Amino acid sequence: MREPRWIKVGSYLVLTIAAIIAVLPAIWVFVTSFKVESEIFSTQVELVGRSGITFANYEFLLTRGDFQQWFMNSVIVAAAVTVIGVFLAATAAYGLSRYRFRGRNSALYIFLVAQMFPGIILLVPLYNFFVSVGLIDQLPALVISYSTIAIPFSVLMLKAYFDTIPFDLEEAGQVDGLGVFGGFWRIVLPLSVPGVAVTAFYGFVTAWNEFMLASAFLVSRDKLTLPVGLSTFIDPFNQPWHLLAAASVIISIPVMVFFFLAQRYLISGLQTGGVKG
Amino acid sequence: MRSRSWVAWVFMAPTLIAMALIVFLPLVQAFVWTLTDIDRSNMGTRFKEASWTFTGLDNYVTALQDPDFQHAFVWTIVWTLVNVFFHFTLGLLLAVILNQKLRGRTGFRLMLLVPWAIPIYISAIGWSFIFNGEFGLLNNFTALFGIGRIAWYSEFPWYYVAPIIVNVWAGVPFMMVALLGGLQGIPQDQYEAARVDGASRWQSFWNITIPGLRSVSTMVILLGIIWTFNLFAVIFFTTRGGPAGKTNILVTFAYQVFNEGELALAATFGVIIFSILIVFSLFYRRLAPERA
Numbered sequence: 334m335r336e337p338r339w340i341k342v343g344s345y346l347v348l349t350i351a352a353i354i355a356v357l358p359a360i361w362v363f364v365t366s367f368k369v370e371s372e373i374f375s376t377q378v379e380l381v382g383r384s385g386i387t388f389a390n391y392e393f394l395l396t397r398g399d400f401q402q403w404f405m406n407s408v409i410v411a412a413a414v415t416v417i418g419v420f421l422a423a424t425a426a427y428g429l430s431r432y433r434f435r436g437r438n439s440a441l442y443i444f445l446v447a448q449m450f451p452g453i454i455l456l457v458p459l460y461n462f463f464v465s466v467g468l469i470d471q472l473p474a475l476v477i478s479y480s481t482i483a484i485p486f487s488v489l490m491l492k493a494y495f496d497t498i499p500f501d502l503e504e505a506g507q508v509d510g511l512g513v514f515g516g517f518w519r520i521v522l523p524l525s526v527p528g529v530a531v532t533a534f535y536g537f538v539t540a541w542n543e544f545m546l547a548s549a550f551l552v553s554r555d556k557l558t559l560p561v562g563l564s565t566f567i568d569p570f571n572q573p574w575h576l577l578a579a580a581s582v583i584i585s586i587p588v589m590v591f592f593f594l595a596q597r598y599l600i601s602g603l604q605t606g607g608v609k610g
Numbered sequence: 611m612r613s614r615s616w617v618a619w620v621f622m623a624p625t626l627i628a629m630a631l632i633v634f635l636p637l638v639q640a641f642v643w644t645l646t647d648i649d650r651s652n653m654g655t656r657f658k659e660a661s662w663t664f665t666g667l668d669n670y671v672t673a674l675q676d677p678d679f680q681h682a683f684v685w686t687i688v689w690t691l692v693n694v695f696f697h698f699t700l701g702l703l704l705a706v707i708l709n710q711k712l713r714g715r716t717g718f719r720l721m722l723l724v725p726w727a728i729p730i731y732i733s734a735i736g737w738s739f740i741f742n743g744e745f746g747l748l749n750n751f752t753a754l755f756g757i758g759r760i761a762w763y764s765e766f767p768w769y770y771v772a773p774i775i776v777n778v779w780a781g782v783p784f785m786m787v788a789l790l791g792g793l794q795g796i797p798q799d800q801y802e803a804a805r806v807d808g809a810s811r812w813q814s815f816w817n818i819t820i821p822g823l824r825s826v827s828t829m830v831i832l833l834g835i836i837w838t839f840n841l842f843a844v845i846f847f848t849t850r851g852g853p854a855g856k857t858n859i860l861v862t863f864a865y866q867v868f869n870e871g872e873l874a875l876a877a878t879f880g881v882i883i884f885s886i887l888i889v890f891s892l893f894y895r896r897l898a899p900e901r902a
Contacts, residue, residue: 340710341712344707344710344712345712347703347704347707348707348708348712348718348722349723351700351704352718352721352722354779355721355722355723355724355725355779355783356721356724358733358736358740358779359724359725359728359736360726361736361739361740361747362736362739363723365739372810373745374744375745376662378747378750397844401692420624420811421625421628422625423626424621424622424624424625425621425622425624425625425833427621428617428618428619428620428621428622429618429622430614431618432617432618432621433615433752434618434619435615435820437618440622440626440892443629444621445690446628446888447831448836449836449884449887449888449891450633450637451839451840451861451880451883451884451886451887452840452842452861453840453842453861453864453865453868453876453879453880453883454637454640454877454880454881454883454884455632455633455636455637455640455880456742456864456865456868456876456880457640457868457873457876457877457880458635458636458637458639458643458874458877459632459636459867461639461653462636462639464653475836477628478632478634480628481628481629481631481633482629482633483634484625484629485629488625513617517621536824538729541729542729542730542731542843544731544842544843544846545842545846545865549868549869558724560729560731563735564732564847567735567847569850572738572739572742574742577735577739578739581732581735581736584729585727585728585729588728588729589724589727589729591722592726592727593720593723593727
């Protein structure tokens with residue numbers, strides 16, 4: 334089809350404006366993180382402060398004991414959730430993908446409905462549960478909560494992925510003496526690397542970004558995760574913007590790297606799994 | 611496909627046990643608590659006997675009669691509809707544009723994904739910096755357009771507008787990508803056939819594109835509504851529900867009540883939110899043109 338010229342021009346115009354709006358706030362925070370505190374409070378729009386680029390904000394944060402501790406806590410929680418979440422979701426998804434049994438449809442439906450649970454409804458009873466088992470103010474409370482919260486979406490996505498892998502492959506494997514678990518572990522999982530990558534990414538991001546439960550379950554300053562720790566910096570009357578900006582960059586970079594590595598898989602996964610359910 | 615169902619249950623057991631313990635049991639417990647007067651002082655600890663009592667539906671009456679709750683309820687609905695409307699329309703516009711053969715398409719697509727890649731609470735903090743009344747970037751533009759400087763988080767109606775701007779910014783990429791996937795699933799020959807029949811571009815859009823996106827749209831709009839309704843971080847990290855609680859949506863209000871120690875009331879809020887979403891999605895599945 335011959336494109337009229339105005340469509341092409343209009344398309345580029347809209348894309349350019351949209352791309353600027355999408356990227357500009359991120360760039361602004363990024364450049365701000367390299368300014369000295371006093372130059373942030375300027376009404377002039379400057380990409381680089383008058384005294385040039387400074388790494389002082391990063392140095393200050395990265396040498397602070399509490400920020401290091403929060404970063405480690407977040408890494409530990411997110412890593413544990415990634416591993417446990419993938420394992421739980423993959424086994425369940427395999428059962429749902431490879432077997433027809435009574436209660437299968439109900440199980441699928443439950444996973445769908447579970448995506449609707451507001452975190453807030455779990456907040457009160459989970460708080461009580463962790464108090465009673467002595468896990469309040471402990472990182473395992475978060476690992477347990479986040480792994481479970483990430484499960485429904487992950488199961489549906491991995492199931493859709495497993496569905497695309499022909500069953501013949503496992504049958505062939507069984508002829509060669511692989512058991513049922515061997516078929517899952519040696520054949521289906523290795524063929525599902527993109528699906529597993531997305532599930533891992535989803536688990537990691539869920540854990541890395543969650544604030545509400547963490548702020549309710551964690552008390553001691555050395556136990557906080559990054560979102561909760563960062564929120565202790567926030568002071569409506571005197572925001573330390575230089576630190577918030579640098580912290581934002583430090584916190585976002587791991588996620589953005591993963592995101593752009595995983596985005597191709599993420600998108601095709603969303604299209605086959607998340608969206609079609 | 612196999613039918614030895616006990617093996618399937620073995621595969622699913624760890625997950626189902628975890629879900630039962632961490633999601634469903636707490637859900638039942640939350641519901642029971644809504645019928646009590648439990649709070650942080652009478653919940654009981656290892657050192658102190660619990661002393662709460664059953665109070666019937668009192669919490670529901672308290673919640674529904676509270677003007678702050680009613681205000682938060684209305685604002686939550688406005689918040690959800692406005693956000694999802696802009697997510698969907700802007701996402702569709704960008705998806706249609708990106709679905710053409712354009713030079714630099716990949717580059718544009720990657721840039722447009724940036725808001726999705728950033729943790730949502732970080733976006734909210736970053737935007738708060740941009741909204742700042744004295745030196746925020748945005749007020750340089752409003753000044754340019756002659757609106758003057760705006761105190762975004764304390765002036766009506768801007769304290770409602772500001773969190774919506776943040777969330778529209780953050781939420782468009784997901785819709786764009788999902789709809790782009792839907793567009794790529796529409797067979798090209800339908801457009802060819804329409805062109806042969808002399809259909810205009812606009813007619814093709816309404817008669818081929820829109821119906822072709824129906825099932826994807828049904829699903830992403832439902833998901834968008836549920837997510838936005840429950841979206842805690844944007845409100846909490848921008849206006850914090852202020853000024854004077856006016857921008858609290860139900861989940862941030864419930865969190866505030868929880869922090870005040872009113873566990874039973876917070877649980878009641880949770881159950882009400884959940885009920886609203888369940889009822890809504892049942893209606894939605896019935897009204898929606900296709901299986902969502």
